[in-house]
Amino acid sequence: MKNSLLLLTIIAVAFSTAVFGQRTRKKIVQFDTEQSVVTPQLAKTLDHMYNSSQNLSYLKVEALPNITNNLSIPENNVLSKQRAEAVYAYYLASGVEEDMIRLKCIQGSKTLLPEEVTDPDSKQNWQVEVKIFKQDQFLNPNLYEHLAQEDKYGDITTLCPQRKQLFTIVDAKNEEITGNKGTIVVFNKNSFMHEDGSDVKGKVKIYLTEYYDYSDMLFANLTTSSRNRMLETGGMVHISATSGGDEVFLKPGETIEIKFPTRNRLYDMHLFAGQPRDENDIMDWAERDSWDESESYDEWEGEYYGELDGEYYETYSKSAGRLDYYILHTAELGWINCDRFNEETNKADFFVSIDTTFAPAVRMVFKDIKSVMPGYVQPNGQIKFDQLPVGQRATVVAFCVKNDVPYLSTQEVVITENGVQEMQLARTNLNAFKKELESLN
Numbered sequence: 533m534k535n536s537l538l539l540l541t542i543i544a545v546a547f548s549t550a551v552f553g554q555r556t557r558k559k560i561v562q563f564d565t566e567q568s569v570v571t572p573q574l575a576k577t578l579d580h581m582y583n584s585s586q587n588l589s590y591l592k593v594e595a596l597p598n599i600t601n602n603l604s605i606p607e608n609n610v611l612s613k614q615r616a617e618a619v620y621a622y623y624l625a626s627g628v629e630e631d632m633i634r635l636k637c638i639q640g641s642k643t644l645l646p647e648e649v650t651d652p653d654s655k656q657n658w659q660v661e662v663k664i665f666k667q668d669q670f671l672n673p674n675l676y677e678h679l680a681q682e683d684k685y686g687d688i689t690t691l692c693p694q695r696k697q698l699f700t701i702v703d704a705k706n707e708e709i710t711g712n713k714g715t716i717v718v719f720n721k722n723s724f725m726h727e728d729g730s731d732v733k734g735k736v737k738i739y740l741t742e743y744y745d746y747s748d749m750l751f752a753n754l755t756t757s758s759r760n761r762m763l764e765t766g767g768m769v770h771i772s773a774t775s776g777g778d779e780v781f782l783k784p785g786e787t788i789e790i791k792f793p794t795r796n797r798l799y800d801m802h803l804f805a806g807q808p809r810d811e812n813d814i815m816d817w818a819e820r821d822s823w824d825e826s827e828s829y830d831e832w833e834g835e836y837y838g839e840l841d842g843e844y845y846e847t848y849s850k851s852a853g854r855l856d857y858y859i860l861h862t863a864e865l866g867w868i869n870c871d872r873f874n875e876e877t878n879k880a881d882f883f884v885s886i887d888t889t890f891a892p893a894v895r896m897v898f899k900d901i902k903s904v905m906p907g908y909v910q911p912n913g914q915i916k917f918d919q920l921p922v923g924q925r926a927t928v929v930a931f932c933v934k935n936d937v938p939y940l941s942t943q944e945v946v947i948t949e950n951g952v953q954e955m956q957l958a959r960t961n962l963n964a965f966k967k968e969l970e971s972l973n
Contacts, residue, residue, distance in 0.1 A: 568614035570622045580621055687813065688893065688933055692751035699738040703731075713742040714793035715769055716857070723786040724773060732775045743768040746897055746904065746972040750929060753893060755906040756871060758804060758817045760918050765902050766801050766858050766870040767792040773865060780838055782863055791857040792870045799872075803860040806867025813893070814906045817869050822860045825839070874901060876921040882947055884915040884928055886955040890939060892932040899925040899973050920947045927972060930955055931965070938965040 564571065570578070701707035707719045724732040743749050744767045749756075754764040769790065774782050782788065804817035857900065858870045884894055884907060894907035894915045901924060907915035920926075923946065930941045939957040960968075 540637050566611065566671060566718070567771070568611060568618045570618050572828075575622065577625070578619065581809060604624055687753060688751060688931055688938070689753055691936070691938060692966065693830065693932055694741050694743070694748065694752050696739045696741050699740065699851075701736050701738060702738050703734065709738060709740065711740050711741075711742045711769075713744050713767075714855075715740065715742050715767070716789075716791035716793075717769075717771065718791075719787040720786060720788075723782055723788070724775065724780045725783045726778065728778055735775065736780060737774045739770075739772045739774075741770045741772075745970070747966070747969040749904050750895065750897075750931075750969050750972075751966075753769050753813060753815075754904065755814055755895065756817070756869070756903045757814075757820060757905055758873070762874040762901075762903055762905060762920065763804065763817060763869070763871040764874050765904075766794055766798065766799065766872075768867070768869045770867050771865045785863075787861040787863045789859060789861050790868060790870075794856045796859075797856040801858045801860075801870055801872050803862055804869040804871050805862070805864055806869065812906070814907065815867065817867075817871065820862065820864075822862060874903065874921060878922045879919040880922050880947065880949040880951075882917040882920050882945075883910075883950070883952045884917075884955055885913075885952060886930055886941065887913075887957060888913055890932040890934050890957060892939070892957060893931045894928065894930045896920065897927045899927070914952075921951060922947050922949065928953055928955060929969070929972070932957065938962060940965055940968060942968060 591712055697711055699709040701709065701719055703724050704721055706721050709717050709719075711717075719738075724730065724736055726732060726918060741752075743752060743754060748754075749768065754768060756765045771788075771790075771791075803820045803822035805820050807816045807818050809815050840865070860868075860870060862868055882896070886892065886894065888909055896905040896907065896917050897903075898905075901921070905917055907917045910916050915930075925944070925946055928941075928943045932939050938960055940960050941955045941957050943953055943955055945951065945953050
């Protein structure tokens, strides 16, 4: 009787106290052609695979069947599923507890004619797998359930996207817009051009996103450092513009004026421009030659109304009091940050020990300085924060997204010389995640 090959893969995951390591072993075994029976020879192979994985965290059996013209596409789907179920049933009969086994069969998402089937197509359209977990190997039970899936890691910005505000201005007029959090942007007339250098005619759509609270910054994965030097921020914005559906730009020599609202005015604030994110998805800020020209206003009571594409809408209520503005000018759109360098001289490195398997973002959020500093993974697996001010109170925030589920850990600390903080991620839900980050504001 002819045999068809079935690829069975053991994925072995070994745990350590801080960092997970992974190694993979593969073995080719055989099902009889067009059959899903676990033969005595196959049974011996499955036993050996399981017994050799006793010191591992889970055993994953992945079946990639050989597709032939003897069966139709739906019949191949059925056969693939039957083979996975046969392995599943064999391990149950061998004494493996049912709640420790996970079965998954990925049926074809498109119909393929037999002559169109290639090896990658077969892997995509008929993949089946069985995972057997050793629960006693898990150091963190909060991670157990989701290790039963194919791991998919994402950015926190995918779960907590920041809402852009849309304004429409006329390029031939001097215009001013005000964001929901009080940012004022002033545009000179005839200041925009198309990518080819031609003048913009008519309306321009302005997109503004504001980041003043810690939660806003963390949701957007923003930090406040310039070449590893600590910045203290008075607020960040992102500004872009389009006309006729195409991105437009400020003409050479043109600038816009940005007023960042504040009730706790600091001195020596100036403008920094966001640079492309690095391999760690961290944005650095480049200093620009634009210094604060602060203004103060007596703020009035009442409702504020803005205009969106000709329609008026209520945005927020103002309370009476003294309102200051940091006033900066920029010839660039994009990421714009109002900052000053932290000039404290007594500084030290600080370290965090945390499981880095999920590639978490680890940030230091300060209590008395408006700053979010990034941590960087070191060769020993620790997270290092460079040159933080000693004695300052802060909260370490670590987070990631795995299989569309947020994981979070927070810990209040005081910066000390070569301090080390142990942390452990725990699974949470989106509402609890947002609430915890908003508590830092």
